[in-house]
Amino acid sequence: MIRSIDTLSRNFDILQKKQENISANVANINTAGYKAQEIIQSTLQSKQMANHLGGPLLNQKNDIGSFTFGNQIDEMYRSFDQGGLKGTASATDVALQGNGFFTVAGTDGQTYYTRNGNFTVNAAGELVTQEGHRVLGIDANGQSTFIPAGGTDFSVDSNGNVNETGLQLMLTEFGNPEALTSRGNTLYTGQGGTASMGTTTVFQHSLEISNVNTADEITNLMLVGREFEANQKALNAADETLRKAANEIGKV
Incomplete structure (x- = not known):
């Protein structure tokens, strides 16, 4: 009993x-x-x-x-199945279709990965998440940097190139995304990420909705x-x- x-x-x-x-x-x-x-x-x-x-x-x-x-x-x-895409009126809303993740520098110094492209602009004119984590990009030399998004002419093409900056969104892929560790607020940490090489399409004025x-x-x-x-x-x-x-x- x-x-x-x-x-x-x-x-x-x-x-x-x-x-x-x-x-x-x-x-x-x-x-x-x-x-x-x-x-x-x-x-x-x-x-x-x-x-x-x-x-x-x-x-x-x-x-x-x-x-x-x-x-x-x-x-x-x-x-990590693909969620649907929804159009928005905000230029800083960016969606991904494919295997890549946005790479962001956390306010705590940690590198995070996310599929949530509901971005905004901080006081320094940088593209950031709603929690204030700065979105990372890469320059022509392959060095990481922060994405400028101040002003009214911010735009990004389907390959993640940021207009008139010479920068590209840093998109990271994982062979086994299920092994990523959730840190809340749609943020993840993990090892073994590689640069997304043409397998992820970027859509501005769009958000990937929940799956x-x-x-x-x-x-x-x-x-x-x-x-x-x-x-x-x-x-x-x-x-x-x-x-x-x-x-x-x-x-x-």
Whole structure:
């Protein structure tokens, strides 16, 4: 009985994490460049169960079959599938189609990667994210620098070349983007990035919308709700069994 309650407790923990994950996806449906995250779970290996109630004296080992003690979370998987593109009126809104990521210099000195091109301009006239991280570019010598975006004539072509500056957006690709570490606010860190070589197209006056599938998230939320209900019923049944057992023992 205690084993059953432990199993139910583990299931409740997993369902709680799944519900939190669904909530995060739904909350970011309108966040540019957001990539949906999914929880991958598996069933724990079954264990052979036995008691020692066999034989005429009820003292011999008696195999009673196998039992599975619930599920476990294997990984948090983030889908980097392409999101749709949405046109905007802002010249500093930039979208990517392809495998590349914008490369930005964090205010904390860390280099980040993002698909969120909802940029703005800081007091120094530099292109920055909404959090103030400066967008990086490369010059003719391949050196990294910050992108100037002051004034009213900022423009960027489909290859990421910034008009009349001799600079190009620094776009970085990863062979396995799923291995990137999320740092929140659509920012990621990771190793092994390489310069995007013609596989990513840049669109000005556009944003890549979230790749969250609303219908799938609603379905997942309903399934989690039903699992919660089923586990709650099982827990209530276990509690009732323990209560009756305690009362009967107390009468002996």
